[in-house]
Amino acid sequence: DAGVTQSPTHLIKTRGQQVTLRCSPKSGHDTVSWYQQALGQGPQFIFQYYEEEERQRGNFPDRFSGHQFPNYSSELNVNALLLGDSALYLCASSLGASKGDEQFFGPGTRLTVL
Amino acid sequence: AQRVTQPEKLLSVFKGAPVELKCNYSYSGSPELFWYVQYSRQRLQLLLRHISRESIKGFTADLNKGETSFHLKKPFAQEEDSAMYYCALSGRSSSNTGKLIFGQGTTLQVKP
Numbered sequence: 001d002a003g004v005t006q007s008p009t010h011l012i013k014t015r016g017q018q019v020t021l022r023c024s025p026k027s028g029h030d031t032v033s034w035y036q037q038a039l040g041q042g043p044q045f046i047f048q049y050y051e052e053e054e055r056q057r058g059n060f061p062d063r064f065s066g067h068q069f070p071n072y073s074s075e076l077n078v079n080a081l082l083l084g085d086s087a088l089y090l091c092a093s094s095l096g097a098s099k100g101d102e103q104f105f106g107p108g109t110r111l112t113v114l
Numbered sequence: 115a116q117r118v119t120q121p122e123k124l125l126s127v128f129k130g131a132p133v134e135l136k137c138n139y140s141y142s143g144s145p146e147l148f149w150y151v152q153y154s155r156q157r158l159q160l161l162l163r164h165i166s167r168e169s170i171k172g173f174t175a176d177l178n179k180g181e182t183s184f185h186l187k188k189p190f191a192q193e194e195d196s197a198m199y200y201c202a203l204s205g206r207s208s209s210n211t212g213k214l215i216f217g218q219g220t221t222l223q224v225k226p
Binding site (some may be wrong): 092 | 157213216225
């Protein structure tokens with residue numbers, strides 16, 4: 001099991017563009033959470049998907065949206081990119097969307113907005 | 115407000131010295147507390163959680179509800195402990211589905 005995988009590894013976009021990041025959860029996991037980690041900061045929760053629905057959302061604008069597919073993989077979409085969206089985007093998977101279940105993190109996608 | 119504070123950005127100790135990484139939290143309810151670690155060029159991984167009350171790699175952490183703290187301790191630091199450490203909390207409520215709130219992280223540097 002490769003664990004949580006994310007693609008692409010790195011991405012460079014310009015302001016105003018749109019981006020899609022992808023995540024495959026650890027085998028057997030059905031819940032995916034997305035986090036944004038700015039340089040020198042801890043990860044910040046964006047949202048969580050379970051049973052193809054957004055279960056919980058952090059303090060992020062509507063430009064950030066997501067999707068979960070029947071195979072539990074997930075996408076994070078960001079529209080109208082701003083310079084401040086430059087960050088490492090982490091995906092984490094867990095089982096059952098229950099509080100306290102261990103979340104397993106992927107390696108992240110490094111997004112640079114120019 | 116839900117918040118996790120790690121007051122030290124960098125903690126530098128010599129090998130064999132005791133280590134204490136500080137974590138304070140603010141949460142109106144009964145949280146679950148975690149320590150995550152990120153070694154160089156590796157992904158973020160769970161080190162320990164307060165409900166399991168385990169010692170992992172010689173590290174322990176006790177939840178002090180009175181002081182709202184969850185400090186990470188190790189009596190004798192090893193060079194391989196050098197990493198970034200994040201304290202995190204998850205709320206225990208019906209509306210919380212495992213969202214993690216992280217501190218800013220502390221870099222632990224263990225010198226030979």
